[in-house]
Amino acid sequence: MSAVYINSAACISVQDTLNRNFLENLKPEYSTLVLKAIEPAYKEFIPPAMIRRMSKTVKMSSVASHHALKEADVENPDAIIVGTGIGCSQDSEKFLKNVLDNNEEFLTPTYFIQSTHNTVAGQIALGLQCHAYNFTYVNTSSSLEFSLLDAKLQITDGEAENVLVGSTDEQTERTMELYQLNKTIKKEENLPIDYLNSTSNGVVWGEGASFFVLGKEKSENSYAQLNDIHIINTLELEETRRFIEDFLAKNNLLAQDMDAVVLGFSGDAKSDLYYKKAAELFIGSSLMYYKHLSGEFNTASGFSTFMACHILKNQEIPEVMMINDLKKREIRNILLYNHLGGNDHSLVLLGKA
Template identity: 65%
Template sequence: MKPVFVNSAVCISAQNTLAEDVFAELKLPERTNLLNAIEPSYKEFITPGLIRRMSKVVKMSSVAAQKSLQEAEVENPDAIIVGTGMGCSEDSEKFLKNLIENGEEFLTPTYFIQSTHNTVAGQIALSIPCHSYNFTYVNCGSSFEFSLLDAKLQLENGEAQNCLVGGTDVIADHTEELYELNKTIKAKNEIPENLLDSKTEGVVWGNGSAFFVLENEKSESSYSQLVDISIVNILEKSEIKNFINDFLTKNNLENSEIDAVIFGFSGDHDSDNFYREAQQLFENSPQLYFKHLCGEFNTAAAFAFFMANQILKKQEIPELIKINNFEKKEIRNILIYNNFFGKEHSLVLLKKP
């Protein structure tokens, strides 16, 4: 099978991740229960007529995808694969609101047409234009990982030479209100100073869009090699160590050979216990976390994937994401472990190209 390399990485998030020196721009956000993405100047990438008709998630994704293709010097990818948990819920809410307010009469079809989950991948393809494989994964908290897996399999088996892969999610206003009511999102008076010390349920929510070009040819600008991905829907806490050990054994690695492990601590006390179990396997490795910078959302793993690629390329770890002070001279292997409210467990292994 052919190797798979990450040859571009672009992210729009609650951090200034479009900056040239990403690590220098990282900062702890204000204590709030919703971290909104820092949006770019869309008029530099999208014509004004289209901007007015696009929802936030489509605009962010279009920019991130465009910049990712430019960085990898790919004009027309062999596949566009997008993972999203929430899809275009903003347009869904607008359509339903108009439906109620207008008594089901005189409705414009635009919001309905753009409310489907595959709108993002479709709009990217139309803008290029690209007539190749176009697919959207909607798998709750593992949508991005399934997108990565699809691209990896296609590249390994020679079905594609390059794939544009993205993870994108934006929470709509009414959905945010519902999430606050059912305590999916933390109450504002329960937000801990340090996410790792949280004793309550619920998370700080976030928004974001990250896109990557994966190819089976290594280039001078390659960030990493994507080695393996494993996804399991439901696990008991007692099964986490075996899940990780089996994954490492499959890839001929010892725990000590993991030079950095990125955990998805979200501030939800119960689901964070899975990470605490896993931490015991990596006492002699740098342990990192990321959701205090971007928030929790269905495709937050795309932010972790972006950070992991930056770390491998720069060979440095920013202080803001460190859990412990263990250091290694060279960062060769990075493991990302994420779950979504105690389900959708995923492992992603990257190595220095």
């Protein structure tokens, strides 16, 4: 099977990740329940008339994908694959409000048309005039991982040479209210949050868009090699060790071969137990966490993939991400482990390009 390389990485997040010096200015957040993404000046990338009709996730994705393609020096990819958890929820809410306010009569179809999950991939393709394979995965917290897996198969099977892969999710006011009512989001009295040793359930919610160009050929600016991906819907806590060990064995690796491991600690006491179990395996690895920088959301793993790419390329781990104080002289293999509320577990293995 031929190698697959991550040749560019772009991210819009709670951090100023479009800034070249963002690694020096990472700011953790422990005392806010809902974190907003730092948005760029959209008018530099999108015509003003179009901006008004676009939801936040479409705008973020349009800019992030533009940066990813430009960095990889790819004008038109052979495929566009996007993963999202809740899609264009702003337009979904507007449409439903329209239905209620107008007693289901005289409805304009615009909000409904723009509310579908594949709007993001479609808008990017329209902007590029790209008629290639276009697909959207909606698999809660493993949406990006399914997208990466599809892209990897497209490249290794010879169907494509360069694939644009992205993940995106936005917030809406009403959805955040509902998440607080059903206790997905923490209560005010649980602040500030200790992400690594939380005693309360619930998370801090974030948003963002991360895009990557995967290629068959390694370039001078390649970030990483995408080695393997594994996804499982449900997992018992005591099965965590076997889940990871079997994945590593499949790739002829042992726990001690992992130079760094990125764990998705979210501050949710119940589901973070999986990460604590996983951490026990990697006593000789650099352990990292990231959701104190991005917040938790369906495609938060896009932020961790983006950070892992920079760590492999720069061979340096930001102090703010470290769980332990162990640092390897060379970072060759990074394992990313993520889930959302104890469901949809994913493992992504990245190697030095």
